[in-house]
Amino acid sequence: MEISSLGEFGLIRRLTSDIVPKNAETVKGVGDDCAVVAPAAGRRLLVTTDMLMEGVHFDLEYTPLQHLGYKSAMVNLSDIYAMNGRPRQMTVSLAVSKRFSVEDLELFYSGLRMACEKHECDIVGGDTTSSLTGLAISITCIGDAEADDVVYRSGAQVNDLICCSGDLGAAYMGLQLLEREKTVYHKLLANARARGESPDSLPPFEPDFSGREYLLERQLRPEARRDIVEALHAAGIRPTAMMDISDGLSSELLHICSQSGVGCRVYEDRIPLDYQTAVMAEELNFNVMTCALNGGEDYELLFTVPLTEHDRVSAIPGVKVIGHCTRSELGTLFVGRDGAEMTLKAQGWNPLANS
Amino acid sequence: MEISSLGEFGLIRRLTSDIVPKNAETVKGVGDDCAVVAPAAGRRLLVTTDMLMEGVHFDLEYTPLQHLGYKSAMVNLSDIYAMNGRPRQMTVSLAVSKRFSVEDLELFYSGLRMACEKHECDIVGGDTTSSLTGLAISITCIGDAEADDVVYRSGAQVNDLICCSGDLGAAYMGLQLLEREKTVYHKLLANARARGESPDSLPPFEPDFSGREYLLERQLRPEARRDIVEALHAAGIRPTAMMDISDGLSSELLHICSQSGVGCRVYEDRIPLDYQTAVMAEELNFNVMTCALNGGEDYELLFTVPLTEHDRVSAIPGVKVIGHCTRSELGTLFVGRDGAEMTLKAQGWNPLANS
Numbered sequence: 119m120e121i122s123s124l125g126e127f128g129l130i131r132r133l134t135s136d137i138v139p140k141n142a143e144t145v146k147g148v149g150d151d152c153a154v155v156a157p158a159a160g161r162r163l164l165v166t167t168d169m170l171m172e173g174v175h176f177d178l179e180y181t182p183l184q185h186l187g188y189k190s191a192m193v194n195l196s197d198i199y200a201m202n203g204r205p206r207q208m209t210v211s212l213a214v215s216k217r218f219s220v221e222d223l224e225l226f227y228s229g230l231r232m233a234c235e236k237h238e239c240d241i242v243g244g245d246t247t248s249s250l251t252g253l254a255i256s257i258t259c260i261g262d263a264e265a266d267d268v269v270y271r272s273g274a275q276v277n278d279l280i281c282c283s284g285d286l287g288a289a290y291m292g293l294q295l296l297e298r299e300k301t302v303y304h305k306l307l308a309n310a311r312a313r314g315e316s317p318d319s320l321p322p323f324e325p326d327f328s329g330r331e332y333l334l335e336r337q338l339r340p341e342a343r344r345d346i347v348e349a350l351h352a353a354g355i356r357p358t359a360m361m362d363i364s365d366g367l368s369s370e371l372l373h374i375c376s377q378s379g380v381g382c383r384v385y386e387d388r389i390p391l392d393y394q395t396a397v398m399a400e401e402l403n404f405n406v407m408t409c410a411l412n413g414g415e416d417y418e419l420l421f422t423v424p425l426t427e428h429d430r431v432s433a434i435p436g437v438k439v440i441g442h443c444t445r446s447e448l449g450t451l452f453v454g455r456d457g458a459e460m461t462l463k464a465q466g467w468n469p470l471a472n473s
Numbered sequence: 474m475e476i477s478s479l480g481e482f483g484l485i486r487r488l489t490s491d492i493v494p495k496n497a498e499t500v501k502g503v504g505d506d507c508a509v510v511a512p513a514a515g516r517r518l519l520v521t522t523d524m525l526m527e528g529v530h531f532d533l534e535y536t537p538l539q540h541l542g543y544k545s546a547m548v549n550l551s552d553i554y555a556m557n558g559r560p561r562q563m564t565v566s567l568a569v570s571k572r573f574s575v576e577d578l579e580l581f582y583s584g585l586r587m588a589c590e591k592h593e594c595d596i597v598g599g600d601t602t603s604s605l606t607g608l609a610i611s612i613t614c615i616g617d618a619e620a621d622d623v624v625y626r627s628g629a630q631v632n633d634l635i636c637c638s639g640d641l642g643a644a645y646m647g648l649q650l651l652e653r654e655k656t657v658y659h660k661l662l663a664n665a666r667a668r669g670e671s672p673d674s675l676p677p678f679e680p681d682f683s684g685r686e687y688l689l690e691r692q693l694r695p696e697a698r699r700d701i702v703e704a705l706h707a708a709g710i711r712p713t714a715m716m717d718i719s720d721g722l723s724s725e726l727l728h729i730c731s732q733s734g735v736g737c738r739v740y741e742d743r744i745p746l747d748y749q750t751a752v753m754a755e756e757l758n759f760n761v762m763t764c765a766l767n768g769g770e771d772y773e774l775l776f777t778v779p780l781t782e783h784d785r786v787s788a789i790p791g792v793k794v795i796g797h798c799t800r801s802e803l804g805t806l807f808v809g810r811d812g813a814e815m816t817l818k819a820q821g822w823n824p825l826a827n828s
Binding site: 145146149155156157166168169201242244249254260261268270272360361 | 504510515516524526529552558568597599600602606609625732
């Protein structure tokens with residue numbers, strides 16, 4: 119169905135009419151000039167926003183729209199958890215070109231809603247408009263936290279332990295894998311054309327993903343770490359600093375160090391890696407540690423805790439102590455397995471490199 | 474200066490480092506995973522978002538970037554006032570293609586900041602990334618209001634007066650004027666090329682805007698009606714329903730009527746028009762009343778008040794009573810100067826018409 123046949127308000131109704139707000143604080147969702155929220159007394163509000171552009175942040179050739187909706191939500195939910203908060207409301211703006219149908223947007227929304235339902239976040243508004251080329255997605259998420267619970271990037275202290283959830287580099291390897299299979303497919307198409315055959319005459323392309331499912335999942339369907347925030351809370355641990363790993367561990371660690379005025383030492387043999395990440399890096403001739411440090415899109419949590427929390431934080435499943443904070447004049451160091459020290463560099467993904 | 478030479482964080486620093494939050498509720502602005510807000514006790518939070526795409530919502534051939542920044546902010550501020558609230562915080566996301574320089578974004582931000590300073594709204598965050606083609610702008614604005622002061626679209630009652638601020642249709646006439654001069658300019662260029670001359674050899678193009686300054690201002694530099702919200706408050710009037718006129722009076726009035734379950738009668742001879750709007754419509758052979766009803770981008774306030782407020786609301790400068798609400802079965806009627814009745818139609822701008 120063509121989007122223009124529904125019009126803006128018809129489309130919004132179709133995508134959002136059966137959304138029922140779950141949070142008591144959500145007074146009014148979609149349907150007026152503004153959404154209305156009644157913040158719980160004494161709590162701090164957290165606001166984050168992200169913009170995702172087709173061709174820059176995602177490739178629809180290998181990204182199903184449902185997964186894209188899910189991931190678009192997760193990217194924002196992750197920022198709320200990174201402040202030690204809980205997501206509550208979300209606004210979703212889409213600009214779409216002619217090649218998208220109503221059904222495409224329904225797929226996108228189904229993924230988005232799945233993510234929001236899982237994280238108990240209400241979709242309260244947005245904007246749906248047209249674009250001359252491609253798909254643009256802009257999401258704003260509002261969360262909340264008790265005033266004393268909010269964790270900034272700037273609170274790390276000398277001697278604090280540096281901790282990381284999950285494992286790193288897998289999303290980046292997943293991206294490389296998808297790009298490789300895309301190239302294979304395009305070569306098959308080009309060869310068919312060179313032989314004068316129609317691309318339609320080719321057997322269906324079956325990309326080789328066997329044994330790499332984890333990498334694909336990490337790239338296409340990341341999960342914001344609500345479980346880690348809850349586990350820290352249950353253990354009575356308040357991180358001194360925290361952020362989520364979207365641009366790569368190195369880049370994020372440097373943000374925490376510079377904003378906290380500390381240095382750091384992180385250890386190569388402590389960096390969490392998945393087996394599939396290591397195998398894929400080997401196969402593609404990538405340095406797996408470079409992938410883990412600079413790959414990005416992990417959406418894991420990077421945080422610091424006082425040294426006294428060592429035993430309690432180590433006991434949380436999926437959390438690893440990867441180093442500690444030092445006086446800033448000692449620098450921001452990565453210590454190799456052989457003991458060699460290297461200064462960390464922010465070589466994470468630069469969204470403006472192409473602009 | 475090329476944007477890529479600064480990188481994402483360098484660019485954000487350059488655009489936002491000297492922004493100092495003005496609202497006491499803004500705890501933390503740009504620089505962490507989220508902005509942090511401490512809502513004033515008992516107040517409701519208002520959230521609105523808008524997305525503006527180059528080639529769909531604006532044409533940079535005749536829209537200075539500073540004006541575009543100003544207008545992008547106003548579009549969102551206007552939605553907060555339309556709920557009878559006060560704007561407090563704003564996030565700003567931009568996706569830019571290669572052809573934009575750091576100086577371009579500084580111009581955009583200077584207009585944006587001018588608007589925010591005037592309306593005492595803090596820029597607390599955003600996202601800056603790249604786009605394959607053109608400029609995409611996504612802004613989210615957060616405002617607040619006492620719980621009892623929030624005005625929805627759904628509160629209009631039978632016999633309520635329908636009121637409108639300012640005048641209508643001028644922004645649309647401004648757009649037509651800019652488009653006309655653009656066409657003239659393109660013809661001059663085409664003729665020069667046909668004569669084998671370089672476009673650079675032409676004398677500087679001087680568009681004919683004399684006596685049309687008001688139309689240009691309404692299109693390029695609209696102003697959200699904080700003054701009207703304050704005047705209503707000072708007069709002790711709480712509108713029963715309100716929204717801002719962005720898609721055209723007809724479309725907005727139909728929203729209020731359907732959401733409030735009422736009908737309406739509005740009178741042609743009460744619709745506020747500026748002299749320049751009428752002259753320009755005449756010149757372009759447009760029906761001026763169609764422009765006023767369906768033109769859009771006026772960013773005036775449309776609201777309803779109890780009949781008992783007639784004298785007090787009429788005494789507010791810049792507010793005009795244009796009709797009244799009726800029982801819904803009487804329909805949504807526009808009454809011409811000759812007494813002829815016509816059913817209102819939403820022929821406002823459809824942002825999805827091209828998609």
